[in-house]
Amino acid sequence: MNKGIYIHIPFCESKCFYCNFVSGQYDEDLIRKYFKSLTFEIVDRKKFFDMLDTIYFGGGTPSSVDVEHIKKIFDVLKDNYDFQNLKEITIEMNPESTTEEKIQFYKELGFNRFSLGIQSFDDKVLKLLGRLAGVEKIFKVLSLFNENDNLSVDFIYGIKGHKLDISPIKNFPVKHISAYILTLEKGSKLFGSELENDDIEEEYYFLLNQLKNFGFKRYEVSNFSKEGFRSLHNLSYWDLSSVYIGYGVSAASYNGVERIKNSDDIKIYIKDYKNDIQKEIIDENKRNVEYLMLGLRKSDGLDYDEKFLNLVNRKELDHFLNEGYLKIENKKISCTDKGFLILNLILEKILV
Numbered sequence: 228m229n230k231g232i233y234i235h236i237p238f239c240e241s242k243c244f245y246c247n248f249v250s251g252q253y254d255e256d257l258i259r260k261y262f263k264s265l266t267f268e269i270v271d272r273k274k275f276f277d278m279l280d281t282i283y284f285g286g287g288t289p290s291s292v293d294v295e296h297i298k299k300i301f302d303v304l305k306d307n308y309d310f311q312n313l314k315e316i317t318i319e320m321n322p323e324s325t326t327e328e329k330i331q332f333y334k335e336l337g338f339n340r341f342s343l344g345i346q347s348f349d350d351k352v353l354k355l356l357g358r359l360a361g362v363e364k365i366f367k368v369l370s371l372f373n374e375n376d377n378l379s380v381d382f383i384y385g386i387k388g389h390k391l392d393i394s395p396i397k398n399f400p401v402k403h404i405s406a407y408i409l410t411l412e413k414g415s416k417l418f419g420s421e422l423e424n425d426d427i428e429e430e431y432y433f434l435l436n437q438l439k440n441f442g443f444k445r446y447e448v449s450n451f452s453k454e455g456f457r458s459l460h461n462l463s464y465w466d467l468s469s470v471y472i473g474y475g476v477s478a479a480s481y482n483g484v485e486r487i488k489n490s491d492d493i494k495i496y497i498k499d500y501k502n503d504i505q506k507e508i509i510d511e512n513k514r515n516v517e518y519l520m521l522g523l524r525k526s527d528g529l530d531y532d533e534k535f536l537n538l539v540n541r542k543e544l545d546h547f548l549n550e551g552y553l554k555i556e557n558k559k560i561s562c563t564d565k566g567f568l569i570l571n572l573i574l575e576k577i578l579v
């Protein structure tokens with residue numbers, strides 16, 4: 228059971244064309260007001276645990292704001308929580324706003340995991356996606372990290388007319404890789420374009436092969452790590468016994484019973500973080516659905532037991548087992564590589 232804190236920093240240097248997250252370029256005045264509200268929320272909101280295992284600063288791009296803002300939030304967390312058990316403290320960064328000085332500052336503060344948005348090693352793709360940093364800058368930033376660092380990088384694949392090639396990664400001390408399929412949601416600049424590739428099978432197996440050759444093992448549908456470098460914080464989102472508190476605009480919390488989500492509107496959030504909060508009770512039915520949906524995202528899968536069998540359509544289950552999309556090993560059921568590629572379809576069919 229993990230107890231984690233998520234801090235949302237909704238600012239970026241520019242808006243990527245595929246992005247519909249709660250993030251954007253805002254002026255200094257708004258940034259100051261936002262951090263004031265964020266500080267207030269941390270101090271004011273009722274907590275449901277004290278002792279922390281993980282902290283995650285995500286966004287947006289936390290590295291795009293002045294380091295003093297990050298320090299202030301870190302100090303407020305320290306004053307309000309018990310850091311004794313803290314194992315993992317992550318900060319998301321993007322190459323255009325990452326410097327040697329910033330990395331050093333974060334390390335001195337206590338951050339011990341860095342998550343860098345790379346997305347591609349192809350300048351044409353980076354341009355297409357509206358990314359600010361090109362390959363040369365990405366290489367420079369990657370070389371600021373050393374073998375002792377716990378460094379994660381993100382990639383995007385499934386872009387029509389392109390094939391992701393992560394081979395330069397072998398020259399850098401990367402311990403963890405997240406690889407996401409391009410999904411253009413409403414609200415993103417590229418929504419409605421035909422950039423999403425429906426036929427990604429060849430690219431998918433090419434990527435899996437590269438990951439394997441470079442020593443990365445899958446532990447979740449989109450996450451791969453070297454031995455001992457799974458993200459504890461991310462894992463907690465796929466484990467219903469873990470709890471987390473999210474602070475900031477659009478941040479979500481889960482106390483084991485209820486999921487609470489802050490407003491997506493930064494202005495509403497700044498005025499009063501308690502406005503426009505959405506609450507969802509996770510009743511037994513929802514819990515069971517999530518148990519299946521989250522469990523099958525993980526390579527470790529779920530216990531193949533009575534509980535599992537009572538939640539699924541046996542005929543559909545047999546089909547996916549017989550066709551090699553699911554496998555049972557050591558009394559656990561999980562997706563095969565072939566299965567992970569169609570996970571949503573599997574879930575849709577087996578859920579009763």
Ligand code: SF4
Pocket residue numbers: 238239241242243246247248250286287288321344
């Ligand atoms: S850096 Fe990330 S959060 Fe910011 S605009 Fe790009 S994709 Fe969105």
